[in-house]
Amino acid sequence: MKQKIEIISGGIYGANGEYPIGTELEVAAVPDGWASKVRIVKAKAAADAKAVTNPAKSNKRIGLEKQAAALSITFGDDTSDEDLLAAIKTAKGKA
Structure with missing residues (x-):
């Protein structure tokens, strides 16, 4: 999935040196170490x-x-139907 990111902090480098803050790039994934320096546009x-x-x-x-x-x-909503059914059977003494 392609993402457009904007550089919001210094320290992001490309082939020609550091990208200025405000630069937008399109990347396949945000590289490790960039998370705090970019925002997903x-x-x-x-x-x-x-x-x-x-x-x-x-x-x-x-x-x-x-x-x-x-x-x-x-x-909860994350309780599976199977777990819910098992709990009902247990509560009714049919387990």
Whole structure:
């Protein structure tokens, strides 16, 4: 993924010497040691990239969450369906 960066601090060198602050470059990746000296101006997403914004929960997941909440089981969005189901079974004494 190509990124456009702007130099915000001194110490970035090219073939012809130090780049002036404010110079914008296009790089494939920010080199080690540059992170605190540059800011990303624009990153180009991969051609096959797809944005994911709060995907809808499946009916199965909604049902599992309702059961877990009724049994006072603590869980988060990162808890897998399998782990949630196992916790429900344990709480119901079916494990």
